[in-house]
Amino acid sequence: MTNSIQPTNFIHEIIEQDLKANKHKGRVHTRFPPEPNGYLHIGHAKAICIDFGTAAKYNGLCNLRFDDSNPIKEKQEYIDAIKEDIRWLGFDWEDREYYASDYFDQLYEWAVQLIKAGKAYVDDLSAEEIREYRGTLTESGKESPYRNRSVEENLDLFERMKAGEFSDGSRVLRAKIDMAASNINMRDPVMYRILQKPHHRQGDKWCIYPTYDWTHGQSDSIEGITHSLCSLEFEDHRPLYDWFLEQLGVFHPQQIEFSRLNLSYMITSTRKLGKLVHEGNVDGWADPRMPTLSGLRRRGYTPESIRNFVERIGVAKTDSVIDIALLEHCLREDLNKRAQRVMAVLYPLKVIIDNYPEDKVEELDCVNNPEDASMGTRKVPFSRVLYIEQDDFREEPPKKYFRLAPGREVRLRYAYFIKCVNVIKDEKGKVVELHCTYDPKTQGGDAPDGRKVKATLHWVSAKHALNAEVRLYDRLFTKANSNEAEEGKDFTSNVNPKSLEILSSCWVEPGLKDAKPGDRYQFERLGYFCVDPDSSDKALVFNRTVSLRDTWAKIEKTQKV
């Protein structure tokens, strides 16, 4: 009777088999190994959920390990941001925070061991020459003239590389494998390069730095990782990963590859996101339009929705592009359950209730969340002059338009039925003000005579409402496949010029005066919004996280076609 857990993807199946075979005495240990060369994005979220989630599922552990073997690209700023983002997502590495750079001494010793075994050599060829000697996809490579140096000479040269006697690029340490291998990674891969650069954690201790291939498997081994989960592009590095571990005769983890996350209308490449940041297409890594975890957080995404999203997309080896609509669905599903409802008007249109007393103010009861009665109710002031949404009035309503129009009656949410009796326009013919009458008997929103109304509008009381800035975000790219650019252009040419729209004269109900950065609301009938860190008591700033599904917009669109 083993209480084995149902596998839900191919990685879990492999682990179940290992568990049955008692491969690691029932131990499951994974790791999440980011390079601190940028901010984490939604693609990393998939890896994080798989790495931490798989360990958790089998009562195992997951380490956080910074893969920091290239000082040119890495920064402490990124390490700090990465840690914050993983925590925010809801995962905990406890005290298991490791750095590949902490293994540099061990890696150096192992390199010496390989040299002594005749399995590694110092090569004086230049980078260009190494490339030429490597051959091509179809032609095998040829051996470097330095390939057969004596062990003594290699030991001496390698030590002097470490001592800083040579300039950048002048020499490398290479594994001696097979220049005719069909897998190019096996054609004497570089293990160490000379980089006269200080390391963000090691300072000036080193001027030779190990490459990814020489670092990763050994780091996994040192940490006792049982299953080293990574993305598909490392598949043909696996023979090399295995080769190093076999030569060293150390604990041998198993590398398993899965497909990385691609999202329509988005980019999940740290390098490309960095380019958007550095070229000023966005306002930093945490811009709310960015698919970085910090950007999504500022935008108002919940960690739960992201974890649920990753759960739903599954794990496989197929190259796939996930529809952004699924991410948005997960977001709305979560926010719908937890976000407090409030009323806010983004594009205000003044409405005067002609028959409502000048100075009267009523405090009306409003439901905070129809999905969750425990969230209670609140009072919202109602008075003679209101703002409604410009979209909620049409002088000449098209078919299937249910909202306000001349002579038509609608409901103001939680308030009264009103009827439009007069339309005031400016000299250009733009509607600037509506005069309506209300039916006092419909207080609360229901007519005692049972008459129905087809639309319910949100509103705010003009003299009570708070002014707010609202930032509307649209998809960052205009094309579903953002990489599909014209000849001579790159993905940045697909950046959506309308991805940010700032509305400065919006009105929100007065109860929002104490809203704090990060607070999330549903603006009824509009969407989910959160308070931006730029917000203050004096000037409220909201970000639109995601709009509500909009059936009318869909109808209107098909009517136009």
Added chain:
RNA sequence: UGGGGGAUCGUUCAAUGGUAGGACGGUUGUCUCUGGAUCAACUGAUCGGGGUUCGAAUCCCUGUCCCCCAGCCA
């Protein structure tokens, strides 16, 4: 043209020789003081061609298409 992977509804994941199923999307309807949410229904796929088998998405043969690899990046 070498090597390594992959191909199932529009998208994505499942079905491990035995009824091709779920989710998202789309459509229609229900309900509703959010054109939201809910609920229901519908839509819709095994890359092609052979073969094995009582039975094939799954096994075999063959072809096609897609992705990754020629960094001293990870």
